[in-house]
Amino acid sequence: MIDALRSWARKHTDEGRYSPVGITFHWVMAFLVLFQLGWGFYIGFMGVGGDKLAAYQVHSAVGLPILVLAVGRLGWRLLIPGPHNDADEQGVQTQIAYAIHYLFYLAFFGLPLTGWAMWSSVAEPGPLYLAGLVPWPQLPFDQLDIATRWAIMDVAEDVHHLLAWLLVLIVPLHVGAALKHHFWDRHDVLRGMIPEIPDSEDPRGGHRHKPREPRARPGSAGG
Numbered sequence: 585m586i587d588a589l590r591s592w593a594r595k596h597t598d599e600g601r602y603s604p605v606g607i608t609f610h611w612v613m614a615f616l617v618l619f620q621l622g623w624g625f626y627i628g629f630m631g632v633g634g635d636k637l638a639a640y641q642v643h644s645a646v647g648l649p650i651l652v653l654a655v656g657r658l659g660w661r662l663l664i665p666g667p668h669n670d671a672d673e674q675g676v677q678t679q680i681a682y683a684i685h686y687l688f689y690l691a692f693f694g695l696p697l698t699g700w701a702m703w704s705s706v707a708e709p710g711p712l713y714l715a716g717l718v719p720w721p722q723l724p725f726d727q728l729d730i731a732t733r734w735a736i737m738d739v740a741e742d743v744h745h746l747l748a749w750l751l752v753l754i755v756p757l758h759v760g761a762a763l764k765h766h767f768w769d770r771h772d773v774l775r776g777m778i779p780e781i782p783d784s785e786d787p788r789g790g791h792r793h794k795p796r797e798p799r800a801r802p803g804s805a806g807g
């Protein structure tokens with residue numbers, strides 16, 4: 585089974601592309617995480633009241649699927665290595681890109697887990713629902729004394745804020761690097777992360793991207 589999955593994915597990764605599963609994980613989670621960031625900070629500006637509680641419930645309902653997806657995505661990445669692309673040859677820049685990928689995974693787990701801990705530590709926890717539909721249990725903090733629960737709340741809140749601000753820092757770096765590789769260096773890295781678009785002019789079978797012309801470098805032979 586695993587070998588079959590690997591050989592299916594290799595058809596994509598051998599061409600410098602993420603598999604359709606990897607691409608789906610990437611864009612679904614990118615959308616959810618960006619929504620969560622915007623919504624989370626927006627809630628911070630809301631006045632206290634029923635609307636704010638409802639907004640937190642939306643925040644939790646959208647955030648918990650990120651935890652489920654993170655487990656699936658990490659499992660997938662451990663089983664199926666990503667492709668080797670042009671951007672993997674760039675020494676320290678490549679190391680920074682990999683470090684940012686690890687930090688994303690830290691946030692994928694850390695934010696929902698600390699959010700869950702915050703809900704579970706307050707005295708009268710409201711119900712939690714995965715995607716607003718499937719009931720989600722509280723963490724077993726109800727036997728703890730109230731001081732310990734508030735201490736958990738404080739730590740979880742600090743870590744949650746820290747990770748949210750970490751994302752505010754690294755998302756623009758990540759997106760900026762992807763765009764720079766694509767438009768400036770003319771690397772294949774962004775193409776490897778977007779769904780394949782049928783290309784009727786392509787002689788290799790009509791469903792692959794055309795290779796890109798390398799960017800002309802000043803002083804290079806042949807322009």
Ligand code: HEM
Pocket residue numbers: 617620621622623624625628640643644646647648650691692695696697698699700702703712741744745748751
């Ligand atoms: C990747 C997923 C998530 C992201 C990006 C995220 C982001 C944020 C942001 C930006 C804030 C506002 C921080 C501030 O005001 O400085 C926030 C607050 C909060 N989030 Fe999340 N969140 C995520 C997942 C969750 C989940 C799954 C839950 C609950 C199960 C949750 C519960 C909370 C709570 C209770 C607060 C209020 C904290 C406070 O200021 O007292 N979050 N989140």
Ligand code: HEM
Pocket residue numbers: 606609610613614615617618661666669671681685688689755758759762763773774775777
């Ligand atoms: C919206 C604009 C975005 C663009 C254009 C973009 C582009 C890319 C590209 C081209 C790669 C492949 C990098 C490589 O193989 O070296 C990649 C990987 C990755 N991106 Fe993004 N990305 C975007 C948003 C995001 C966001 C918002 C997140 C986090 C929530 C994210 C998380 C990741 C992760 C974790 C990887 C590593 C590959 C994996 O484990 O699946 N990206 N991205």
